Amino acid sequence: MLELKNITKVYNPGEITEVCVFRDFNLSVEEGAFVSVVGSNGSGKTSLLNIICGSIPIESGSIVVNGQDITREKEFARCRRIGRVYQNPAAGTSPGLTMLENLSLADNKGKAYGLRRGVDRRRREDYRAQLSELGLGLEDKLDVKLGSLSGGQRQAVALLMATMTPIDFLILDEHTAALDPKTAEIIMGLTDRVIREKHLTAIMVTHNLRYAVEYGSRLLMLDRGRAVLDCAGEEKKNLAVDDILSLFNRISIECGN
Amino acid sequence: MKKTMKAVVCLAMCAVLLFALTACGGSKTAVKSIGINQYGEHASLDNCRIGFLQGLKEAGLEEGKDFTVDYQNAGFDDTVNAQIAASFAANNVDMMVAIATPSAVACFSAAEDKDIPVVFSAISDPVSAGLAEGNITGTSDKLPVEAQLDLIRTLQPDAKTIGIIYTTSEANSVSTIAEYQEKAPSYGFTIDAIGVTAQSEVTQAVDTLLSRNVDLLNNLTDNNVVGVLPAILEKTNEAKIPVYGSEVEQVKIGCVAAAGIDYVQLGIQTGKMAARVLKGEITCANLPFETISEYGIYVNSAALAEMGIALPASVAEKAVESNAA
Amino acid sequence: MNVFLDLVAGTLTQGLIYALISYGIFITYKILDFPDLTVDGSFPLGAAVTAVLLTRGAAPWLTLPVAVLIGATAGLCTGLIHVKAGVRDLLAGIITMTALFSINLQLAGSNLTVPRAVDTIFTSRPVMALLGGVPLLYRKLIVSTLLALVIKLILDAYFRTKNGLLLRAVGDNDTLVTTLAVDKGRLKILGLMIANALVALCGCLVCHEQRSFSATMGTGQMVFGLAAVIIGTTIFRRASRVKGTTAAVVGSVIYKAVIQIAISLGLPANLLKLVTAVLFLCILVLGTRQGKGAERRA
Numbered sequence: 001m002l003e004l005k006n007i008t009k010v011y012n013p014g015e016i017t018e019v020c021v022f023r024d025f026n027l028s029v030e031e032g033a034f035v036s037v038v039g040s041n042g043s044g045k046t047s048l049l050n051i052i053c054g055s056i057p058i059e060s061g062s063i064v065v066n067g068q069d070i071t072r073e074k075e076f077a078r079c080r081r082i083g084r085v086y087q088n089p090a091a092g093t094s095p096g097l098t099m100l101e102n103l104s105l106a107d108n109k110g111k112a113y114g115l116r117r118g119v120d121r122r123r124r125e126d127y128r129a130q131l132s133e134l135g136l137g138l139e140d141k142l143d144v145k146l147g148s149l150s151g152g153q154r155q156a157v158a159l160l161m162a163t164m165t166p167i168d169f170l171i172l173d174e175h176t177a178a179l180d181p182k183t184a185e186i187i188m189g190l191t192d193r194v195i196r197e198k199h200l201t202a203i204m205v206t207h208n209l210r211y212a213v214e215y216g217s218r219l220l221m222l223d224r225g226r227a228v229l230d231c232a233g234e235e236k237k238n239l240a241v242d243d244i245l246s247l248f249n250r251i252s253i254e255c256g257n
Numbered sequence: 258m259k260k261t262m263k264a265v266v267c268l269a270m271c272a273v274l275l276f277a278l279t280a281c282g283g284s285k286t287a288v289k290s291i292g293i294n295q296y297g298e299h300a301s302l303d304n305c306r307i308g309f310l311q312g313l314k315e316a317g318l319e320e321g322k323d324f325t326v327d328y329q330n331a332g333f334d335d336t337v338n339a340q341i342a343a344s345f346a347a348n349n350v351d352m353m354v355a356i357a358t359p360s361a362v363a364c365f366s367a368a369e370d371k372d373i374p375v376v377f378s379a380i381s382d383p384v385s386a387g388l389a390e391g392n393i394t395g396t397s398d399k400l401p402v403e404a405q406l407d408l409i410r411t412l413q414p415d416a417k418t419i420g421i422i423y424t425t426s427e428a429n430s431v432s433t434i435a436e437y438q439e440k441a442p443s444y445g446f447t448i449d450a451i452g453v454t455a456q457s458e459v460t461q462a463v464d465t466l467l468s469r470n471v472d473l474l475n476n477l478t479d480n481n482v483v484g485v486l487p488a489i490l491e492k493t494n495e496a497k498i499p500v501y502g503s504e505v506e507q508v509k510i511g512c513v514a515a516a517g518i519d520y521v522q523l524g525i526q527t528g529k530m531a532a533r534v535l536k537g538e539i540t541c542a543n544l545p546f547e548t549i550s551e552y553g554i555y556v557n558s559a560a561l562a563e564m565g566i567a568l569p570a571s572v573a574e575k576a577v578e579s580n581a582a
Numbered sequence: 583m584n585v586f587l588d589l590v591a592g593t594l595t596q597g598l599i600y601a602l603i604s605y606g607i608f609i610t611y612k613i614l615d616f617p618d619l620t621v622d623g624s625f626p627l628g629a630a631v632t633a634v635l636l637t638r639g640a641a642p643w644l645t646l647p648v649a650v651l652i653g654a655t656a657g658l659c660t661g662l663i664h665v666k667a668g669v670r671d672l673l674a675g676i677i678t679m680t681a682l683f684s685i686n687l688q689l690a691g692s693n694l695t696v697p698r699a700v701d702t703i704f705t706s707r708p709v710m711a712l713l714g715g716v717p718l719l720y721r722k723l724i725v726s727t728l729l730a731l732v733i734k735l736i737l738d739a740y741f742r743t744k745n746g747l748l749l750r751a752v753g754d755n756d757t758l759v760t761t762l763a764v765d766k767g768r769l770k771i772l773g774l775m776i777a778n779a780l781v782a783l784c785g786c787l788v789c790h791e792q793r794s795f796s797a798t799m800g801t802g803q804m805v806f807g808l809a810a811v812i813i814g815t816t817i818f819r820r821a822s823r824v825k826g827t828t829a830a831v832v833g834s835v836i837y838k839a840v841i842q843i844a845i846s847l848g849l850p851a852n853l854l855k856l857v858t859a860v861l862f863l864c865i866l867v868l869g870t871r872q873g874k875g876a877e878r879r880a
Contacts, residue, residue, distance in 0.1 A: 080763040094751040094758050101747050108744055109762050115740070118747040145822075162761065298852070329845060332854060335799045336806070337841060339792055340596060344845050346719070347588035359796060362695055366793040369698060370718035387695035426683075426797035428693040454683060 002029040002052070002169065002201070007061035009047060009225075021047045022225040025061070029203060029218075033232075034195055036212035037205045038244070039222035040252045045205040048222070049173050052203070054078045065168060080110055083162035083200075085155070085191075087174040092158025095147030099138070099157065102146055103127045106161035130160060134190060152183035156190060163194055170195065172204035176211070184208075188215065209248060213241050223251040289324040289352065289535050292345035294364055296357035297333035300506040301478065304520035305356050305379050305398075311521070312528015313535075324351075324535060333480075335359060342367035352376060352535060354527075358428055361388050361395070368392070374534055374541040378527040379520065381429035381478075383546050394534075394544040396527045400478065400503055401552040402436045404516035406444040408554060409501060412514060412566050413473060418447050420471035422462045422489075424481040425452040433477050456481045463492050474500040476507055486510050499564040508555040508579040513564055514572075515555045523549050555579040588719060593842040595723045597835030598730040599791060600806065602784035604814070604830035605737060606777035607807030612815065612826060613753040614773045616664075619675030619804055623682030624656040624778040626800040628785025630690035633795035637696055642706040645786050653782020654775040656682060661771030679800075687797050694795045702790040722791060729787065733780070734827045749773055781807075809862065810834040816866055836865065 007025040012018050021044045029035055039045045050056040052063060054075035062071045070078055085092055093102050104119045107127075124142065132139040134156050138149075146154060155175060163170060172191065176184035192215050195202050206212050212219055219236050221229035221244065229247060231239060293309070295302055306328070310320070318324055327350065331338035342363040345353050353368055353375045355361035361377035365388060368375050377388060377395030388395075409416065421437065423430035434450050441448045449471050451462040459482055466474065474493055476482060482489070483506075490511045493500050502512030505519065526549060533539050554576040561568055568576070603625065610618035628649040635645045656678060664674035696702065703709065704722050713721045740746045752759045752769045759766045781803070789795050814833025818824040840861045844854050 074765070076760045076763055076765045079761050082761075084761050086757070091755065091757045092761070094754040096754040097747065097750060105744075105747055105751060105758075105762060113744040113748045113764060115743045115745055118742050118744045327848065332852070334802070335796055336802070337845070337854065339788075340593075340838070340841055341845055343592040343596070344589060344842060347592050348585055349588075358693065362693070362794040362796075363792060366791075369793075386693060387697045391698055425687055426692040428691070431692055 001031050001066055002027075002203075003064040004028070004051070005062045005064065007051060007063075008059045009044075009051060009056070010059050013059070020225070022051075022058075025225060027220075027227070029201060031201055032199060033218055034192075034200075034202045034216040035204065035218045035220055036216040037203060037220045037222060038207070038209060038212045038248065040248070042224070043222040043251075044225045045222055046173060049084075049171050049203065049205055052169070053082055053084060053171060081168040082171055083165075083167040083169070084171040084173065085158050085162050085175040087177050089151040089154040089158065089178060092161060093146045093154050096145065098143050098145055099131075099149075100124065100127065100142045102157065102161060103130075103164070106164045109165045130164075131157075134160065136186075150183075152179050152187060155179060155183075155187050159187070159191060159194060163198055163200065168201065170200045170202040172202060172206075174205050174207060177207055191215075209244055210241050213239055213244065219244070221247065221251075288322065290348070290350045291324050291326050291352050291354055291531075291535075292341075292348070292350040293326060293328045293354040293356065294338070294341050294345065294360040295328070295330040296338065296360045297480075298330055299480065301504055301520045302356050302379060304506075305524040305527070308521035308524020308526075309354065309356075309378060309528040309531070310524075312525035312530075313532050314528075315525065316529050316532030316536075318532050318535065331360065335363075338363045339367070346371060346373060349373075352531065354378070354531065355395075358386050358388075361393075362386060365391070365393055376527060376531045376534065376541065377546075378523060382432045385432065386428065389546060392540065392542045393546075394530060394541040395546050396523055396530070397546055397548040398478070398518055398520070398523055399548050400433055400436075401516050401518065402433065402440055403444075404552055404554075405475070405501065405503070406437075406440060406446065408514060408516045408572070409446070409473065409475070410444050411569060411572055412561075413499070416446070416472035418449050418469075418471045420466035420469070420474045421448060421450045421477065422459055422466070422474070422482050423450060423452055423477055423479050425454055427479055427481070430477050430479045437475075453481065456484055459485050460488055460492065463489050467492065467496050467498060471498065473498060476501065476503050476512065478503050483507060486512075494563065497564060499560070499566060502555070505553065505555045505577070505579050508557045508560075511557065511560050513557055513560045513566060514576070516552055517555060518549050518552050522551065553577055589842065589846065591719055591723045593839050594835060595719075595726050595791070596842075597838040598723075598726040598831070599787045600784060600810070600838060601730045601831040601834040602733065602780045602787065603803055603807040604810035604834040605733065605827055606780040606784070607804070607811050608826050608830045609749075609773055609777040609780075611808060612811060613750055614770060614777075615753045616671050616770065616774065617675065618660065618774060618777060619672065620656055620660045620678045620682075620774070620778055621675075621781050621804040621807060622800040622802070623679035623686070624653045624781045624800075625785040625788075625803045626686050626795065626797060627656055627682050627689075628653055628782030629789035629795040629799060630686045630694070630785075631782075632786040632789040633690050633694040633696055636700050636702065636789070637694065639700075642701050642703045642790065643708075645790070646703070646783060649782045649786035650779045653785075654779040656782065657774035657776070657778030658771060660778070661774040664774075665767035665771055683797065683800075686795075686800075690795050690797075692797045696789070696793040698793070702793065703787075704790060726787065726791075730831060733783075734831065737827050738825055745772075806837065810837045813837060813862065813865055816870065837862075840865075 004027040007022050009022040010020045037045050051058055062069055100119055128139045136153060136156055176187050188211055218232035220227055295306055329341045331341055338359055346367040353364040353373055355364040355375060355377040356379050358380045361380055364375050372392055375393040379398045381399050383389045383397055423434050438448050449469060451465060453459055453462050490500060499513045502508045502515035504515060504517035508515050534541055556576040557580045559580050610616045631649055631652050632645040660674050660678040663669050663677055664671055704725055749769060752766050756766045810833035811830050813836050814829030818829045840858055844857045849857055
C-alpha cells in the first residue's frame with residue numbers, strides 16, 4: 001500500500017520560472033495494483049515517479065509505504081524496496097560490465113557489497129534460466145558486455161534486474177518510449193508477465209494510450225497536477241482507447257500541446 | 258585528403274626526430290666524460306656552467322681531448338631531473354656536475370650505486386641539503402648577506418624596513434631569509450618578509466609590501482621572484498621605492514645595486530675543483546665544498562638617480578657599473 | 583651493451599614505480615570519471631611523510647602503510663568536499679591539492695634529503711639478505727617490479743569483488759548504483775581514497791628511490807597519470823581481455839621510456855617537451871590506426 005498525502009511540489013520556488021506541479025495532491029495505490037499513468041507533457045507524470053522514489057525533494061506532504069513514512073528517506077535507501085526501469089535503456093544496466101556481472105550486482109541488492117567474490121559461479125545456471133524465460137536468446141550472452149547489446153535487450157535485462165530481489169513496488173518510467181514499436185511490444189508483454197508472475201505492485205508512466213488501456217488494473221490520467229481520470233476494475237475494463245483519446249486531446253489543447 | 262594529412266604529420270615528425278638526432282653527438286673514448294645536469298635555463302645558472310667549463314680550461318684540460326661534456330637541463334621539472342641523473346649513471350659518466358640544489362640531490366642519489374663523483378655548484382646550503390658528505394664536493398653560492406645589508410645602509414642611511422618576497426618552497430630562499438632576519442637588527446633594519454607559493458602571487462606581494470610602507474625591496478636568488486622582476490620594478494618605480502638585487506643580472510634589469518657573487522667566478526672555482534678530481538689528484542670525498550668568499554658590488558646609476566639616491570665615493574670606487582641600457 | 587641494459591633497467595624502474603600513479607588515475611579517471619587533481623598534492627604528501635619518517639629513523643617498510651593511510655585521508659577530504667559539501671569535482675581536487683601544498687611544506691620543509699647512511703627499502707635488511715649481491719640499480723628494479731605486480735594483482739582481485747563491481751558500475755552508470763540501494767556518494771569517496779592511497783604510496787617509493795622530497799615534486803603528476811592511462815588504453819583498445827591495470831603499467835613505462843629516449847638522443851633541453859609531445863602523438867595515432875585496420879578486417 002502506497003499513499004501520497006497532500007503532496008506539494010514546486011520547481012524553482014521564488015524564481016521567475018516558478019512552476020507548481022502538485023498542490024495538495026493525494027494518491028493511494030493498493031497492494032497488487034498495476035497502475036498506468038498517462039498525461040500530456042508537463043502534467044506531472046514523471047515528477048510523480050521521482051517524488052515516490054525520492055529523486056526530487058518536495059515542499060510539503062508525506063509519502064507512506066505500508067504504514068511507514070518514508071518522506072525523509074534518501075533516494076538510495078528507498079530503492080531497497082523499489083525497483084525502477086527508466087526510459088533510457090542505458091540507465092538500468094552498467095554497459096562496461098558483463099551480463100553476468102550486472103545480474104550478480106542486482107542479485108545482491110539489499111545485502112552488503114563487501115569483499116566477497118562479485119560473481120557466484122553457482123548462480124550461473126539460475127541466471128541462464130531466468131534469461132531464457134525472457135525468450136530473447138539472451139541466455140547465451142552471459143559473458144558479453146551489456147554495452148554491446150541492443151536497446152531492447154538491455155531494457156529486458158534492466159527489467160529482470162529491477163525485479164530480481166523482493167520489492168514493494170516496480171516503477172516503470174516510460175520504459176518502452178525509446179524502443180522501436182516491435183521491441184516495445186515485446187518489452188510491454190514481458191513487463192506484464194513479470195508483474196503477474198511475481199505479484200508485483202507497479203506504477204507505469206506511458207505515452208502509449210493503448211498500453212495504458214490494455215495493461216494494468218487501474219488507469220490514471222494527470223493534467224497539470226490533478227487526476228482528471230481515475231478508473232479501475234470493471235470500469236477500466238470497459239474503457240476503450242477512443243474514450244480516453246478524446247479526453248486526452250481536450251486537455252492537451254488546453255495545455256497548448 | 259586524410260592520406261595527405263597523415264603524410265604531412267609523418268614528415269613533420271621525421272623532421273623533428275632528425276633535428277633531434279643531429280643534436281646528438283660526441284662518442285665516448287678514453288677521455289673523461291662529464292654529465293652536466295642543470296636544473297633549468299636561467300642567467301645565473303647559465304653563467305655558472307660557462308664558468309665551470311672555463312675553469313676546466315684554465316686548469317689545463319681541453320674539451321674533446323681530455324674530457325667530453327653531456328649537457329642536459331631539466332627545464333625545472335623534478336621528474337625529468339631525476340631521469341637525467343639516472344641516465345648519467347647508466348651511461349657510466351666519470352663525473353656528474355650538478356647546477357642548483359634539486360639537480361645535485363638527484364645526481365647524488367643516482368650516483369649512489371656506482372659511486373660516481375658528483376661536483377655541484379650554485380647551492381646555498383649544502384649541509385642542510387645533505388650534500389656535504391660522501392663522494393661529492395662543489396661550491397656554495399651563499400649570498401653575502403652582511404655585505405648586502407652594509408651596502409643598503411650606506412646608500413640609504415635613514416631606511417628602517419626592508420621588504421623581501423620569497424618562495425616558501427625554495428630551500429635557498431628559506432635559509433637566506435632566516436639569515437637576514439638574524440643579521441638585520443645589527444644594521445638597524447627590520448625585515449618584512451612575505452612568502453609566496455607561485456609566481457602569480459609575487460605582484461600581489463609587492464602591493465602588500467608597498468602598502469606597509471617599506472623603505473626598500475631586497476631580492477634573493479629566488480627563481481619565482483627574479484622571473485617577474487620587470488613587473489616588480491614597474492610597481493616600485495611608480496612608488497619610488499628602490500629595489501636591491503642579489504647578483505649582477507638583476508642590476509642589469511633595473512635594480513639599484515647589489516652585493517652579489519659573480520656566478521661565472523663561482524663556476525670557474527667549481528671547474529678548477531673538478532679538474533683536480535679528474536686529474537686524479539684528489540677525490541671528491543676528500544675535497545670539502547667551498548663557499549665563495551669574494552663578492553662584487555654592482556650598481557645601476559640610472560636607477561639610483563631615478564630614486565634620488567646619491568652614490569657615495571666609497572662605494573663608487575669599488576662598484577661595477579651594470580646598466581644594460 | 584651494459585650501458586644500454588642499465589638504461590633500460592633504470593627506465594623500467596621509473597615506469598614501474600610511477601605505475602602506481604597511473605593505477606590511481608585509472609580508478610579516478612577511467613572508472614569514476616572524476617578528474618582528480620588531488621594527485622598533485624597527495625604524491626608529494628606520500629614523499630614528505632616518508633622523508634620525515636626515514637630521517638627520524640623509522641623502519642623503511644613502515645613508511646609504506648603510513649603513506650597509504652595518509653594518501654587515503656587526502657582522498658577522503660576531496661571526496662567529502664565533493665560529495666557532502668557539493669563542490670564540483672575539479673574544484674574539490676584543487677582545494678585539497680592547494681591545502682596539501684602547505685601541509686607538505688609544514689611537514690618536511692621545501693626540501694628534505696635522506697642521507698645515504700639511512701636505509702631505504704632498497705637497502706633494508708630483508709632486501710639485502712635476499713638480493714645483497716645484486717647492484718643497487720637492479721635491486722631497485724626487482725623490488726619495484728614486485729611491488730607494482732603485487733599491487734596490480736590486489737587491485738585486479740578487488741575489481742572482481744562485489745564492492746569492486748559496484749565501484750566499476752558507479753563510474754559507468756551511477757543511476758544503477760542508486761537503484762541497487764547503495765549510496766553512490768560513499769562509493770565515490772571510497773574510490774578517491776583508494777586512488778590517492780596509491781598515489782601517496784608512489785610518492786613514498788619515489789622518495790625511497792631518489793632519497794629526497796621536494797615541495798614541487800607533485801607538479802604535473804596528474805597529467806602524467808592521465809597520459810599514461812590514455813596511452814595504455816589506446817594501445818590495448820582492441821584487446822578487451824587486457825585489464826585496465828595492465829594498460830596503466832604499460833602506459834607508464836612507455837611514458838618514462840619516451841622521456842628517456844628524448845634525453846638519450848641528447849636533445850636541446852628546450853625541445854624536450856616538444857619531442858615528447860610528438861612521440862606521444864605518434865603512439866596515439868598509431869594506436870588508433872591499428873584499431874581502424876582491425877575494424878576493416880573484421
